[in-house]
Amino acid sequence: MLLVPTVVAIVPATPAAAQAPRVPGIDVSTYQRRIDWSQVGRSRVRFAILRASLGNDYVDDRYRRNVAGASAHGVLVGAYHYAKPGRARWDARAEANHFLRVARNAPGDVLPVLDIEDSGGLSRQQLWRWAKRWLTRVREATGLRAMIYSGSYFWSRYMGNTGWFGRHGYPHWVAHWYVRRPDVPGRGWGGQGWTFWQWSATGRVPGIRGPVDLDWFGGRDIASSTISRISVTPAAGGAIHGPMVDCGAGRARCTRLANPGASITLGASAGPGTRLVRWTGDCASAGAAPTCRLTARDDLDVSAVFDRSSGAASSALPVIGASPVAFGRRHCRSVDVDCAIAAALSRGLGSQLGEILPKLLAKHGRLLGVGRSDRARRR
Numbered sequence: 001m002l003l004v005p006t007v008v009a010i011v012p013a014t015p016a017a018a019q020a021p022r023v024p025g026i027d028v029s030t031y032q033r034r035i036d037w038s039q040v041g042r043s044r045v046r047f048a049i050l051r052a053s054l055g056n057d058y059v060d061d062r063y064r065r066n067v068a069g070a071s072a073h074g075v076l077v078g079a080y081h082y083a084k085p086g087r088a089r090w091d092a093r094a095e096a097n098h099f100l101r102v103a104r105n106a107p108g109d110v111l112p113v114l115d116i117e118d119s120g121g122l123s124r125q126q127l128w129r130w131a132k133r134w135l136t137r138v139r140e141a142t143g144l145r146a147m148i149y150s151g152s153y154f155w156s157r158y159m160g161n162t163g164w165f166g167r168h169g170y171p172h173w174v175a176h177w178y179v180r181r182p183d184v185p186g187r188g189w190g191g192q193g194w195t196f197w198q199w200s201a202t203g204r205v206p207g208i209r210g211p212v213d214l215d216w217f218g219g220r221d222i223a224s225s226t227i228s229r230i231s232v233t234p235a236a237g238g239a240i241h242g243p244m245v246d247c248g249a250g251r252a253r254c255t256r257l258a259n260p261g262a263s264i265t266l267g268a269s270a271g272p273g274t275r276l277v278r279w280t281g282d283c284a285s286a287g288a289a290p291t292c293r294l295t296a297r298d299d300l301d302v303s304a305v306f307d308r309s310s311g312a313a314s315s316a317l318p319v320i321g322a323s324p325v326a327f328g329r330r331h332c333r334s335v336d337v338d339c340a341i342a343a344a345l346s347r348g349l350g351s352q353l354g355e356i357l358p359k360l361l362a363k364h365g366r367l368l369g370v371g372r373s374d375r376a377r378r379r
Contacts, residue, residue: 023047023217027080027198030062032208037066039207041073047110047222048075049173049196049215052103055084056094059102067104076222078110079103080149085120085130092133100141107229107299110222111259112138113173115149116159124160131159135170143244143257144227147195151175155185166190169259171225173215177201194218195225228258228296232266233281237274237306242266258296266292268304277305 024044028035029051040048048070051060063079070077081099085091105112114134119127131148138146148170155161166172166189173196174189176182184194196215203214217225232240232247232254239248242265247254249271258264266283268276268290276288281301283292294300 036207037069080113163190
């Protein structure tokens with residue numbers, strides 16, 4: 001009973017370090033029970049990180065309703081997985097797959113989170129490997145480097161205070177309550193500092209009964225820490241490829257997710273008899289260069305224009321000669337101009353008939369009466 005007034009006396013309304021522009025948010029789970037998201041949406045809260053899963057099979061029974069409610073009232077959402085590390089080599093991958101099945105992780109959402117505050121009895125080296133396997137699996141499946149939630153004490157004691165994850169691009173959500181500024185583990189998270197800060201566990205927010213965790217995003221614009229999407233439109237005559245993108249020439253991975261601010265290089269490969277004319281969309285500034293370098297942000301749309309190489313025969317165009325010419329399943333005799341034109345039109349080559357017709361007329365003009373008129377005029 002004596003602890004309560006003591007704690008309340010030292011809890012500031014907001015941490016002094018947060019007086020600079022920050023974006024306020026919360027994190028919740030089933031423990032907050034039913035939340036009135038319409039009231040939360042009218043408060044100062046701009047984002048909510050929601051527990052999606054725990055261990056290998058537990059699903060937070062409020063997660064889907066919280067996603068729907070928060071999204072419907074203008075609150076950005078993210079998903080976190082509460083880790084229950086096990087000794088089996090497959091355990092980390094199994095937990096990651098469970099999280100991926102449950103969590104939305106859509107463009108515009110806050111980055112996914114690995115909440116690691118239970119060692120599972122593993123040694124420092126074992127726990128480090130477990131976390132790396134979980135994160136690697138999520139990155140393989142989504143293209144995203146997930147965020148890591150942890151407090152300074154746990155990270156120092158059970159993870160050896162490693163700064164490896166920070167140096168390799170995994171953002172940090174630090175838990176440190178009721179202080180002027182957080183103690184960021186991993187030697188300042190590999191020099192990168194914190195991205196989100198859980199600064200209180202006893203907050204009060206309209207629409208939520210009882211206490212709730214309060215968070216700050218460490219920047220002015222929360223969009224700078226939300227999932228980006230790169231969409232590639234297939235381009236006739238070539239292919240576009242890059243990390244987790246392989247679009248065109250029979251391949252159809254044309255969309256990928258990315259961490260905001262990530263640098264991604266795409267390449268354009270012309271097909272047989274074609275050349276790259278130019279990039280379009282968010283790669284337009286690359287012109288006709290073989291590669292385009294993008295900085296991931298929001299939604300990016302990319303495509304390219306390919307055209308027939310100068311002086312090269314395109315595999316898409318028929319060559320009218322002495323032998324029958326195949327147009328898909330249709331074959332035309334070399335002198336059957338009408339057949340050749342109809343077949344070209346059926347294949348969507350009408351725009352290229354301007355190149356085909358002069359050749360057809362020059363070689364087979366007599367079929368259209370051109371040769372007879374010319375000979376009559378020459379006489």
